[in-house]
Amino acid sequence: MRSHWRHSVWRGVRFVLPLYLLTLFPSGILAQDTTAVLTADTVATTAQPEKKMSWLRRTIRGFSRIDENYVEPQHYNWSVMLQAIYSYDYYRVSSATQSVSFAPSPTLKAGPYFGWRWVFAGYTFDLKNLSFSKTSNKQELDFSIYAAQLGADIYYRRTGSDYKIRNVRMGSDIDSGQLEGQHFDGISVGITGFNVYYIFNHQRFSYPAAFAQSTCQKISCGSWMAGFGYIRNSIELDHEKLERFVEERTRQKVALDSGMMFKKIKYTSINASVGYAYNWVFARNCLFCASLSVALAYKKTKSDVSQSKKIIDLSNINIDGIGRFGLVWNNTRWYAGASAIIRTYNYRKRQFATNNIFGNLNFYVGYNFGARGAYKKKTAGDGNAVTRKETRRL
DSSP states (O other): OHHHHHHHHHHHHHHHHHHHHHHHHHHHHHHHHHHHHHHHHHHHHHSOOOOOOOHHHHHHHHHTOOOTTTEEOOOEEEEEEEEEEEEEEEEEEEESSOEEEEEEOOEEEEEEEEEETTEEEEOOEETTOTTOOOOOOOEEEEEEEEOSSEEEEEEEEEOTTOEEEEEEEOOTTSOOGGGTTOEEOSEEEEEEEEEEEEETTTTTOOHHHHHTOSSEEOSOEEEEEEEEEEEEEEEEEOHHHHHHHHHHHHOSOOOOOGGGOEEEEEEEEEEEEEEEEEEEEEETTEEEEEEEEEEEEEEEEEEEESSOGGGTOSOEEEEEEEEEEEEEEEOSSEEEEEEEEEEEEEEEOSSEEEEEEEEEEEEEEEEEEEEOGGGTTSOTTOOOGGGGSOOOOO
């Protein structure tokens, strides 16, 4: 009897147990699926898709993209600087057998500058004319942009009429020694132009390190450059006054060549340039840069020639040049140095030629402050980002 009862119970268990397991199994799968769905929904809600930058922002960031193994980025947002600018002009007018070179007295200006990242603005005082009296109508404006990838120069110059005669060649029978160093107000020169250039090795070579003090070159490196530009140049020469001036000083009769007998010349130039620049890191935090660009220029001229307009009225192709040199010490906090920018523009025909050379020599000392986000946690006395990685020389 007991055996029969046990057998009946076991049969019941064998019947109920599978049913109970079947009820549990789907509910486990359902719970698993529900958890998976909830987890996926939660992740989808929490993880926002990465927002794609616009082409404009990508382009702007590309201008300053650098390889930090070669170039240390700017650590600060703001900068103050004291700068002195020494300016020089030289102009030569020549014909087949005669030439006269003019140059005003160099100007020396100094003043404070204030900068935000790569934008600087300031005011300079003429140290030779601190009384602010207007003794000359000379006007100068030079503006340069130095980014990692692109650079640009804009300049506007009106020389006034305070030229001195530096060199004269009027013929073998004319004693021109008495003319040199004499003031002559019969010539006036104006030049307006711009040029834009692209730096090919911009991630490893830094133009701003040499001329804008906004980065630091850590490893010596160079780069090829290519660009284009536009220039409008004007020359006014009172040739009758020049003849009288020479005759009065030399007491000899002088006849100017036909190529020198003009009142005003205007020419425009469109150029394409190629060049190379090299940053030499010769010591810790110290840099020397040399850069030279040569431009093939197509010039179109308008002139008022007193005898023959055929002398200079034809378009011509000439070679112009731009040289830049910089010496900088920069530890990211303090910086000091000097830079020189020299430009030369030429127009040449068989019977007439002009050569214009002008440039600036700059001396400066400055201080950066207002650390950028990535560098706020660094100690204020650090100022040696360049030294945290060993400076190699190539």
